[in-house]
Amino acid sequence: MKLTEAKQQFISSWGAFGTHWGINRTMAQIHALLLISPDPLTQDDIMEELNISRGNTNMNIRELINWGLVERVLLSGERKEYFSAEKDIWKVVKQIVKERKKRELEPMLQLLDKLEEVEGDKRDKHVKTFVDTVSGIKKLGKQADKTLDVMIRAEETWFVGNLLKMFK
Amino acid sequence: MKLTEAKQQFISSWGAFGTHWGINRTMAQIHALLLISPDPLTQDDIMEELNISRGNTNMNIRELINWGLVERVLLSGERKEYFSAEKDIWKVVKQIVKERKKRELEPMLQLLDKLEEVEGDKRDKHVKTFVDTVSGIKKLGKQADKTLDVMIRAEETWFVGNLLKMFK
DNA sequence: ATATATTTTCAATAAATTTTGAAAATTCGG
DNA sequence: CCGAATTTTCAAAATTTATTGAAAATATAT
Structure with missing residues (x-):
């Protein structure tokens, strides 16, 4: 070609x-x-x-x-x-992750914090399912948020090295 | 509320x-x-x-x-x-990752394989920059692909546990 | 200061995407 | 089978998003 x-x-x-x-x-x-x-x-x-x-x-x-x-x-x-x-692709990826985290993930987590405190009796299955769903998303979202923070600060070599170790 | x-x-x-x-x-x-x-x-x-x-x-x-x-x-x-x-958010995330990997990441990696083999003298800076960029993206993409494969197979507890260890 | 090159803005237009709703197809009980 | 209930399709309409291009703003050289 x-x-x-x-x-x-x-x-x-x-x-x-x-x-x-x-x-x-x-x-x-x-x-x-x-x-x-x-x-x-x-x-x-x-x-x-x-x-x-x-x-x-x-x-x-x-x-x-x-x-x-x-x-x-x-x-x-x-x-x-x-x-x-910027030609260093690792830097590019980190920059995109950083921006999207700020623009999308963080506002979503803030909203979930509010929604989790919905009024109502948790014995009502509608309330229970709502709260459980919101909590579940929040929990995973918070973990993702932390993980991405570390990734943003990481060097590529360090990051890849750790992934390899983790997944060996 | x-x-x-x-x-x-x-x-x-x-x-x-x-x-x-x-x-x-x-x-x-x-x-x-x-x-x-x-x-x-x-x-x-x-x-x-x-x-x-x-x-x-x-x-x-x-x-x-x-x-x-x-x-x-x-x-x-x-x-x-x-x-x-599906109510288990971890399963939902894995399912989305799996689909997007198949629909987007894999075809992109296939294309990059082809593009990397472009004709031309690597001493020409246009050729060199092109090949270097494509290779860089491919390298990171392949790593992401592998990482996601493992993630798709992982249990949430196992995954989160490893992340915590990794980022401690 | 003035003329000219260059960048930015934004209302109008075009293109892409999503949504509707009615008709066609399918399913299933009797 | 028949007929009613339900699901699916898809062309047309509505909406959203992206693009244009010309005018306004800005920057710079002389």
């Missing part, structure tokens, strides 16, 4: 992959493009490469910056802004 | 949560409703409770069955079909 074709396949499937994970196609494609670009790119480079409008490009680059996956690079003597993506 | 309100909040936020994970709102809401219902429900119960159409209800129940999260229950003497959700 030629590089051009391989690049296109990578970008397109990374985009499709993203949509399964709550990330929009374009954002994931821009990320993919930057991941495989040896040098930083400008907005115009990205627009041209992916055939998308200026506005769309701009909004999604900003979003990638918010997620901490892309950074602005200023090249001396150049007026335009350049963008590059 | 009263049970009725708590239920509604749970269903609605489970639905919102689902949309961040590539699951449609209604499917997640039906799942939530069944999770907190002590007894199996019929299609009509679900339609009424969530205010959704028959077609929508039917399609999403079927999808939940495909995911292995809900099962048909036949009550003797009853013509209607009843549905109930």
Whole structure:
């Protein structure tokens, strides 16, 4: 397979992959493009490469910056802004985990804390099932939260080493 | 908080949560409703409770069955079909992980295998960056794949116990 | 300061996804 | 079998989400 074709396949499937994970196609494609670009790119480079409008490009680059996956690079003597993506995949994964934990898991756990304290007699099976379900989710969610905290702080080598030990 | 309100909040936020994970709102809401219902429900119960159409209800129940999260229950003497959700959250999580691994991670890893063998001189920085990126993702993906395999087979107590040990 | 390059915003539009509801198919008791 | 109850399908409509492109804002060189 030629590089051009391989690049296109990578970008397109990374985009499709993203949509399964709550990330929009374009954002994931821009990320993919930057991941495989040896040098930083400008907005115009990205627009041209992916055939998308200026506005769309701009909004999604900003979003990638918010997620901490892309950074602005200023090249001396150049007026335009350049963008590059973090290339260390382990760092990328940790960054995504960190953001999603903050945006999704933590608010969910807060809600579950409130819901667990529902009024009513636990001998009523409706109350009992509700409380049991909420508690069960909360328990696992809290454990996941702790686990992810450690993972976010971990080095890849340390992490993989431990997993191997754990699962041997 | 009263049970009725708590239920509604749970269903609605489970639905919102689902949309961040590539699951449609209604499917997640039906799942939530069944999770907190002590007894199996019929299609009509679900339609009424969530205010959704028959077609929508039917399609999403079927999808939940495909995911292995809900099962048909036949009550003797009853013509209607009843549905109930797996209540053990650890099993639910494992089932979701198993399905998503099969549907998303495995196809991605297969693609990466192909893309890694791109033609071209690795001294060309475009080729090098591409191959390095693909290899990096593949490496981490393979590790995740193995880890998830073990997790899917694991008991909750065993799993949590090991995590605690690992992160102490 | 002015002109020009560049980035950002956002209302309008397009595309994708979800939902509806009525018709068709299926199931099952009598 | 027949007929009523129930489930399934799917084209059309509604809704949600993503994209465009031109105008406004901002930044920078001279």
